[in-house]
Amino acid sequence: MKILMVCLGNICRSPLAHGVMEDLVKQKGFKWEIDSAGTGSWHIGCQPDRRSIAVAKANGIDITNQRARQFSSADFETFDLILVMDKQNYRDVIAQAKTPEQEEKVKLFIPDGFVPDPYYNDEEFPLVFDLVYTQCEKLLQELSK
Template identity: 50%
Template sequence: MKILMVCLGNICRSPLAEGIMKEKLQERGLDWTVDSAGTGSWHIGEKPDTRSIAVARKYGIDISKQRARQFSYDDLNDFDIILAMDRSNFRNIQNLSTQKAHNEKVHLIMELAQPGNGTDVPDPYWNDDGFEQVYNMLDAACDKIIDQLVATQKSSDVQ
């Protein structure tokens, strides 16, 4: 399983989501690939925002070695599931897509974790206090998504 987390600049939300997901997969002994990207190009090559690094560190996760990169068309082929942090990034990803199979890989992370909820992961860049809220949202979402993906894999193995 290859999972891609996507936000706008790839310095706040998606690096946190990547770090959280990797940690949870390691704890469960799942050998899946997780990466992150941004739909914008402003921060290519930069470390995650220091506030994202700090909140991840608070929970025992090190995301300081991650580097921002821009989402590309190739990601639609390379990943099994692409999780957008909000509707704007979801639309940006879908606008690059040229195939129905690509569109079926793209989901809003909170919609996948809490179907029907319609919640976006807020961008904490302009709100120092928002990083903790974003961490907690993504932490809970990653647990639910892993459970769903494992269940889906098991049911397809049975068939």
């Protein structure tokens, strides 16, 4: 299984989801590939936001080795599942799909919901981490059946 987490800049939400899912998958002994990307190009090559790094570290997860990258249409060929953090991310990713099969790979990370972007509010990072962690646990249960 190859899963790609996608948000806007690939420095807050998707790196947290990437790190959490990678950690949970490793604990289960699965050989899945987890990665993350952003729909925008602002932070290419940068580490995750310092606040994402801090909240992940406080929860025993190291995301310092991640580097931001931009989503590309080639990701449709590489990944089995592309999980986006909100409806705008969904529209941006779907716009690059060339086939119905590619479109089917794209899902909201939280069905019928979204992960709020904590970039402008320091206090939201722990809440976003908890939300992401809970959803990653649910996804892992569903996908490993």
